[in-house]
Amino acid sequence: QVQLVESGGGLVQPGGSLRLSCAASGFTFSSYTMNWVRQAPGKGLEWVSDINSGGGRKRYADSVKGRFTISRDNAKNTLYLQMNSLKPEDTAVYYCAKDSVKGKGTLVTVSS
Numbered sequence: 001q002v003q004l005v006e007s008g009g010g011l012v013q014p015g016g017s018l019r020l021s022c023a024a025s026g027f028t029f030s031s032y033t034m035n036w037v038r039q040a041p042g043k044g045l046e047w048v049s050d051i052n053s054g055g056g057r058k059r060y061a062d063s064v065k066g067r068f069t070i071s072r073d074n075a076k077n078t079l080y081l082q083m084n085s086l087k088p089e090d091t092a093v094y095y096c097a098k099d100s101v102k103g104k105g106t107l108v109t110v111s112s
Helices: none
Strands: 003-007 010-012 018-025 034-039 045-051 058-060 068-073 078-083 092-098 106-110
Touching (some): 003 092, 018 092, 045 068
Antiparallel strands (some): 003 018
């Protein structure tokens, strides 16, 4: 079955950076578009970014464009999200997702 395990979250000051990882298993990772979504405290799920199977097409929500970079390593079955210039409003649980399946998430807290 599909398993997605996120890591790399933590507490960071505004303006700082974090790199999230998502280890995927149970499916042919290299064949699927993958997504990052997030859920801020008390709010609904927000789509953040996606990347196609080969990594050549990347899309971003306006709220993170120019600050976040999605990437993947199909040889390692791993999805990444490099987050720079973090803002307090980026505070959320971040999930990687394949279609409607997502992992347990990793918490990112941006605070001074």
